[in-house]
Amino acid sequence: MAKFRKERKGGQQKLNTSSLPDIVFMLLFFFMVATSMKEVTMQVKIKSPEATEVTKLEQKSLVSYVYVGVPLSSKKYGSEPRIQLNDSFATVDDIENYILQEREGMKEADRPKMTVSIKADADVQMGTITDIKQALRKAQALKISYSARKAQ
């Protein structure tokens, strides 16, 4: 078996790689901070409508989501648009409780800044959305955002 020779005879200088972990760690920390791991498993199919005047939703911790769309497993749940809150299906009556719960989980100072993002499929009928809006008004969650993709 070949042995590693310790001394080099006029070979190339060894590159000092001791700062490599530092660089990698820096990148690592960046991604750890930028990552948002909490994503719900989608139960409904959503193809967001497109719009040109969209604004970004700052601070994810202040945003609660209401999903509306046709269930992915339409054999089981039918093809009528359904509302999804967190990981499960819900009805319009559940929204008020959901908002109260979300609000409880926030810091006192952040509560007025709470935003509800309505993520609905482009083909959903407005009746459902109107009902959701009424429920949100009842729950005093007045800051909303109609989720849309930026049109290219």
Add this chain to the structure above:
Amino acid sequence: MAKKETPELNASSLADIAFLLLIFFLVATTMSTDTGLARMLPPIMPNTEDDAPPIKERNVFTVLLNFKNQLLVEGEWLDVKDLRSKAKEFIANPGNLETLPEKTDTEVEFFGTYPVSKGVISLQNDRGSTYQAYLEVQNELQAAYNELREELAKSKFRKSYDDCSEDEQKAIKVIYPQRISEAEPKNYKK
């Protein structure tokens, strides 16, 4: 004193471990931030009928959306494409027309006394219209406001609205406040 040299720790595998973690987070990251059209819902009032001051007809820009996704704007059929220019004309009322909203002189920073329009856009939709059509209308109305603000910023401050300072943006917002009222849903009897 004799100094004992401390043996160096072999740290070459540290980079491997860090890389492993880095790749994991790279894959698991979703950078996409949610985008959307921001709106404020009106709070629920117990009895609005009595105390709400009546709004003059000329100050209201009614937009109706029916279940076939057709638009009725101020009593006329309109295509979504033409909504933006029509809304801009209504909000700005450049010719001070009788039929378009009246203006009140308001003290605004940077601008001095400026006639501010009292116009309100009222949007009503049928329960059968699609979300896509509704959002298109909302988008056009938003675009009308954004374009007016942009034009004002260009003519007054010689720069884009986005580049204006916070105070300047605030002043422009006083002149063109975004007033889109999403009307109370009506109970249609079937």
